[in-house]
Amino acid sequence: MTPETARTIAVDVNGVSYEREVEARKLLIHFLRDDLDLTGSHVGCDTGNCGACSVLLDGVLLKSCMLLAVQADGTSIRTVEGLGSDGELDALQQAFADHHALQCGYCTPGMLMSASWLLERNPRPSEEEIRRAIQGNICRCTGYVNIVRAVQAASGQEVSE
């Protein structure tokens, strides 16, 4: 029953290279959290619905609970810990704080990754486009109202009333 198929993988996470042996069945999110101690990305479900685990893998937004760690071999990953620099917040993180876009903060890392990905591709999204971009991220605290406002503010737009 115990798969003995451990494998060594090499990944780059937020600019740091890691080489680790992982069990073949380990999910990428558990690899990031448990093996690399990058606990910013969270787990909110077991069906790929909540987006708390969202990361950028080779520049593409995906849910790291829907991927095995071995599938990430050779890739470059960006997590919430990779946003901002030198401990300073980037514009989106700052906008989340300014607009009270987080309460418990559990969904926030995933939200930030989804919103970052949106803004990279679409620097001035409409409200509808913002909502679409975070549609895969569940927040149980904010009703999304202030999250939408924060993304609008981060993209230099007027916030919805």
Add this chain to the structure above:
Amino acid sequence: MTETTVTPERPLVVEETETKPGFVGQNVPRKEDKRLVQGQGVFFDDVKRHGMGYVHFVRSPYGHAKIRSIDVARALEVGGVYGTLTGDEVAILTDPFFELSTPPGAHIKDYALAVGKVRHVGEPVAAVVASSRELARDASELVEVEYEPLPALVDGEAALAEGAPILHEEAGSNVVWSGLFDWGDFEAARAEADHVVKIERLHFDRFSSTPLECSGCLVEYNRGTGQWTMYCNHQMPGVGAIWMAPALRVGIDKLRFVTQDIGGAFGNKICLHPQFVACCLLARKLNRPIQWTEWRTDQHTANAHGNERTFLDVEVPVKADGTMLGFSVRAVDDCGAFPRYEPLGCIIWAQVTPGCYRWRNIRVDFTQVVTNKSPVSPNRGYSRMQHLWLTERIVDIVARELGLDPVEVRKRNYVRTEEMPYETPNGCIYDSGDYARCLDIALELIDYDQLEERRRDAEARGKLLGFGIGSTLDSGTNNFGQSTLLNPELQFSGNNEVATVKLDIFGEIVVTLGTVPQGQGHETTAAQVVADILGCTPDDVNVRPGHDTYWNSHAGLSGTYASQFAVTGLGAVKGATEKLAAEMRKLASLVLGCSEDDIELAEGQARMKANPEAALPFMALGAILNANNAGLPTDLDITLNARYMYRPPFELPDKERKYGNLTLTYATQIHACLIEVDPETGGYEIVDYAAVDDCGKRIHPQIVEGQVHGATAQALGAATHEIFAYDEDGNLLTPNFYDYHVPHALDMPPIKNGYIESESPFTPLGAKGMGEGGGAGIHAVCAALQDALGKTVTRSCNPYHRVWELLRSEDRGVTVQAR
């Protein structure tokens, strides 16, 4: 002194009431945010220990079954498996958790793992610990459990039927608790009425707030001292310890709860004691740290649902002019397989007995039963939400039957602002508020005067437009004495919360709270209160995040629950800070050689009012007492470390009459919405939505508004999609976020916010607890659907298929008797 930026408030609908200068009332930046947006928060699952073992619970696949045998041998053979625990061991090593109920509920035996029998799908029957999450999960499949299935009971009314399967043989009945509440004179009201409206059956569906972070803990056992430390997300550790310590047969100080960041709780993290006890036993048995993180599916199937309630034979006496005189009802509350926090829900609703209305004659025959479903736990709006849904359904159903206008009938029956403080028929005191004014603001926000135009416009597009109002009260700061109305033997009453505030050696102001925040911004609002009293800025105040039993800054009723932080938590902070300020003035007066009254605290200094040049920075005060105190008078009794317990002014309620003040504050939420229904499909959309809130003095308006948004979103989820539905065998049909649809960003309508501030005359800051009042959204959507469809809405949750069925069904179940 560091600068704190105060962000200007966005204009809202009502003029800001005059605010005193200071940080209270301002949107200061949240202290919690920087770490959380950087992914540097510490949630319990982020904590690791050397050699820790991961737990996986083996759970029942049956709704109701006898356990014939459990065999863990094959699981134990697997390399990397550290050990197991079964119900038989639990029954030897622990005592059952105490029950709050009188008999029959008092006889129920509830343990950390199932003993002899399972009573709901997902109930833990054994636990397996291994070196990784994956291994523990795999090995748990090797645990062999032999069951003898029994018929399952999945309906509250059926639980009362003759010959129904009995869940707890020791209790001899499926009833947990029952009682009659009878206030005023209902028979006289019926005689006085011009009409009596009768409603056969209303049903409040089962759902829960489903916080995004699941429950869990990392438990360490100290063999030398016999102490357990739980890094966890329990939201009410004081009460958790009261449950756990006697069960584990240890003193309460053997249990240390530590939390930092918690990913939402909403009441769903109050009843974690069974799993925590299992983890404590395993940590001791296996001599290693034990980690438990609940899977989402487990949270949905076996952690905490909201109470499901059926209202039968509702009768409402009404005068010709639309004045309602009260109501009578038979309520059957389904608490799932174990009562745990129950039967408190059998009394909590009585905090809002007449809802927002001047009804004086109310009779409620209340029965709570067990069924083969997940146990319930308090869920945002706990028990009041179900009852307020009933009062709002009553208003709209009566209005429809008698052809009354839903706005006018509310205004006629609402408690009036000039009647505040208002005593309800059961002795609760509504402290302040102006419901009619809140309603007017809500109506203005959704352009109510254009309703008929919009109706015609929707019709032209083949849609049915519906308008609905939801009025609620968010009662906060419990009088725990209400528990004695259920069980006179219980030794709980009043309420309390603790905080400590100290001035440390380098002049740092350090605050610890007894509360257990989960996103409510307690670090920030506590710092605002402290800064205003000490004359510094919130940035100068270090509020320790989270909770730690070892801080000694909590009391038996501590926690974050039941809409109370702005009253109890901040009341404690205010009290402790005032104590500290007095000590600081005293010390400064000794050093500066003047009287205490000559000293003021301002700009981070204690200085002479008459001569601000004569000043001691906080750092000097901290250093003098803590490190450089030679020469101070020997009888100087100060510590610069003040602990204060806030206790609200409560009396014990009258047990005979079930009468007394059960909560201190009543925040108001009046919501209004417009929906458009597609009659072909039953699909509908909320096209306009307004939420007006009155929670007295707002300490941090942005945080208040955030709570309103979140509570509204949860209510709209509960009104439209979220149901914990079971099949007849007791299988949960919505065990994850795939089947249980919570609102996503595209599901949420734009929410228009308004507010007024009716300060509470009873609280330290004029503030009221808030955050649970979103239930208004359920009431408003039900009312709007009824208006759109022209059919009586009798369920709280109305997914599209129910709307479609409703459109095609006959309207039954309501009769009007003219007198």
